[in-house]
Amino acid sequence: MIRILGLFAAFLLGTAGNAHPAPVDNKDGFWSDWSEATFERAAHEKKFVIVSLQSWWCPWCLAMNKETWADPEVRAELKDHFIPVQVDQDSRPDISQRYERWGWPATIIFGPDGTEIVKLRGFYSPKFFLPVLKETVRDPSPVVYGEPGGAERERIFATGLTDGQRNDIIAFMDKAYDQANGGWSKSKLVDGPTLGWFLDRAKAGDAEAAGRIKRTLTSMTALIDRDTGGISQVTLAPDWSKPSLEFPMFAQQAALTAYARAAVLFNDPAYRAAADRIYGFLESKLEGPGGGFYASMGMAEGRPGVDKRQYARETGQAIQGIAAYHDATGSKDALSLAIAAADWTLRERAMTGGGFRHGDHDKGGPYLADTVEMGAALLALHRSTGERKWLVMAMAAGNFVAATFIDPKTGGFFASASPDAKHLPKPIKQREDNVTTTRFFTLLASYSGEVRYREIAEAGMGYLGSPAVLEAYAFLPDVLLAEEELRNEPVHVTVVGARGDPRSAALYAGALAYPLAYKRAEWWDKAEGKLTNPDVDYPDYPEGPAAFACTRSFCSLPVTDAAAIPAQLDRLQRSLQK
Secondary structure (H helix, E strand, C coil): CHHHCCHHHHHHHHHHHHCCCCCCCCCCCCCECCCHHHHHHHHHHCCEEEEEEECCCCHHHHHHHHHHHCCHHHHHHHHHHEEEEEEECCCCHHHHHHCHHHCCCEEEEECCCCCEEEEEECCCCHHHHHHHHHHHHHCCCCCCCCCCCCCCCCCCCCCCCCHHHHHHHHHHHHHHECCCCCCECCCEECCHHHHHHHHHHHHCCCHHHHHHHHHHHHHHHHHECCCCCCECCEECCCCCCCECCCEEHHHHHHHHHHHHHHHHHCCCHHHHHHHHHHHHHHHHHHECHHHCECCEEEEECCEEEEECCCCHHHHHHHHHHHHHHHHHHCCHHHHHHHHHHHHHHHHHCECCCCCECCCCCCCCCCEHHHHHHHHHHHHHHHHHHCCHHHHHHHHHHHHHHHHHCECCCCCCECCECCCCCCCCCCCCCCHHHHHHHHHHHHHHHHHHCCHHHHHHHHHHHHHHCCHHHHCCCCCCHHHHHHHHHHHCCCEEEEEECCCCCHHHHHHHHHHHCCCCCCEEEEEECHHHCCCCCCCCCCCCCCCCCEEEEECCCCECCCECCHHHHHHHHHHHHHHHHC
């Protein structure tokens, strides 16, 4: 079977412009659901399960529906030997993450016993699809793809990588940097961890990192849509001239956060303008009724359209990006928008025990991404408002993750709860979600003072440092961020003063604007009782509200002028680096 799988690349290069996307409905019952019943039926009837993973905004998915799946010869071949299953990848994160390396559409063929046999990437015309089907029936032996990654290891506690592992990642990132155009690699993804890592290095005084991130952010503005203000998730040309016109929420969060931070860090109005446009896109195009956010905008049948499904994962990402924008700009409207989105998610997506559903009625799940993104969003709102209720809910989300998704053997985090089904595949551990979860628990431990959250984060870092991750991927700025945060204290600034005092509010706004993402900002109104993590004994300051920059062992002198906070925090950072 291996010999026929290479034909697709040549076909795609020769006919990519000939597709005419059109959806195919399921009135004739052609498609079955991804379910235990479907796989059980396949086992009983000795049939193959052929799965098509699609997305509504994917033109090649629609093209394959019209030209391939509706083709009479293809259907005739499928009828006797296969059970076709269509999966909307946006609504099933567990299946989407399992096969995300295969793009959309992805086609997966399982044997009657549930064994994966074939995985196909992208569009196949009937001419090239039929031979795959016939060869599968003739020779159902699994194709060996050489999946990346080494073996998982037993659960260990770790705070970082070895020097060799870290140096290898940094060397690969250096090699991937595009000296001519900025950005990393040829097809440049709007990637939050990459932007965050280099912003952190720039803030620490790394001149080369500062030059690279400024070049990248300046060039990346070419991906911001002129009409809507949304940012495309990727450029298909090294010079940023071919935006993908796909606007998923993760890209909006990444770019909004990066531009908001960069506007403060570099005092550049162009970056503030970019952040304003992306924020305007979220507010005008993706804000849904009642406060939740729509999942994405893209091109469907050649026309722009909004995916008006509202998921907890994407709403959590929007909240995080908007909270970062508020912190940098002081926009009260932005904070109100973020709070409204959180309130909507708590009403419409909350589960018993602190977790979150993906959509209205999930067919699988619960999924790690929804709860961890919302947990991070609630923690961001605690930072942005100083209100303790958000921290309480973030801790509840953390408790749900701990009870539902941790693999006790490795310390990693499963992408979904394990289905109670013997025929369905067991959940995977997706790298990005494992990084996000490890970073979430690291910061949650600092805010809450809970040792068990720190232990969960260290076990998560132990998994990220295993061959299962490090031998599967080379470009890993997200793992570097997780390590950096575990090995260092967050920037910690506390404003001691009454909430009703405008001087307290001004100091807190100054603390929030400090351009480091890894920070612990707290507002202590003594009338509310002790802070959740009372690890610092702040003195009374008779002259009114004051801000204190602290480490585990000492605090700065009180600051009463918001403009003086950045210099005080800079001095604190330098002391920690000694």
